[in-house]
Amino acid sequence: MENSKSNSLEWVKAVVVAVVVAFSIRYFLFAPIVVDGQSMMPTLEHSDRMIVNKIGYAISEPKRFDIIVFHAPGGKDYIKRIIGLPGDHIEYKNDQLFVNGEAIAEPYLDELKAFYSNDFVTRDFDLAQTIGSQIIPDDHLFVLGDNRHNSLDSRDIGVVHKDEVIGKANVVFWPFVNIGIVE
Template sequence: MTKTKSDSWEWVKALIIALVLAAIVRYFLFAPIVVEGQSMMPTLENNDRLIINKIGYSFTQPERFDIIVFHAPGGKDYIKRVIGLPGDKIEYIDDVLYVNGEAIDEPYLDELKAELHGGQLTGDFRLQDVTSETVVPEKHLFVLGDNRRHSKDSRDIGTVPFEEVVGKANVVFWPLTDVRLAK
């Protein structure tokens, strides 16, 4: 009888430890997220499932073109691409991104731009036109969805404070036929 109780207790302890470790990983290190909507197409499709790295930005800063998840106004989480870093002057002219006056290539938009039959993917704007700031403020990011015509992003909600960033999208794990790094 004591051996059975001892074996049962060992299984219960192992299960508790596994649940605690899973909770730590889920809440502090990595988390799954489901893409809702079309704002990141064609890079990310509606209902893609991703793994986000929640701890990476504890050791490094976000970089231009990272795909991040952040808490947006209204209590919803958004997934967008980092375009502007603190101190950057951002503008779009004739569908070209300019950062601090230098044209920057955005190869992840090539497919979407090729599908356009006239017009621009990203309408002309200056950071100051959409945020009242001349440069991206300290400890803030300027983010855009890849599907620029159908994205609610920094042009609408303003810059994103670092403390609202949940993490960096690392891997698309669903659908299984499309497993890949999120870039």
């Protein structure tokens, strides 16, 4: 009888430890997210399931073109691509990104540019028009969805404070046909 109680107690301990470890991993390190909408197409599709790396930006800084998840106004989490970093001047002219006056390629938009062959993927704008400043403020990021015709992003909601960033999202784990790392 004593042996049975000891085995039961060991099982309970193992389950409790497993739950604590799983909770810690999900809360502090990695979390799943479901892509909601078409703002990141064709890079990400509606209902893609991804892993968000929550710890990466604790040990490194966000980089231009990282795909991030952040808390947006209205209590919703958005997934977008970082286009501008603190201190950057961003503008688009004739469907071309300029960062601090230098033309920057956006190869992840090639498929969309082919689809919209007679139209711009990104309409002309500069920071002064969208955020009321010539440069991105300290501790803020300028983000855009890849599907620029159908994206609620920094052109609409303004810059994103780094404290609102949940993490980097670059691993799709479902559906099976889309499994992989996205850039």
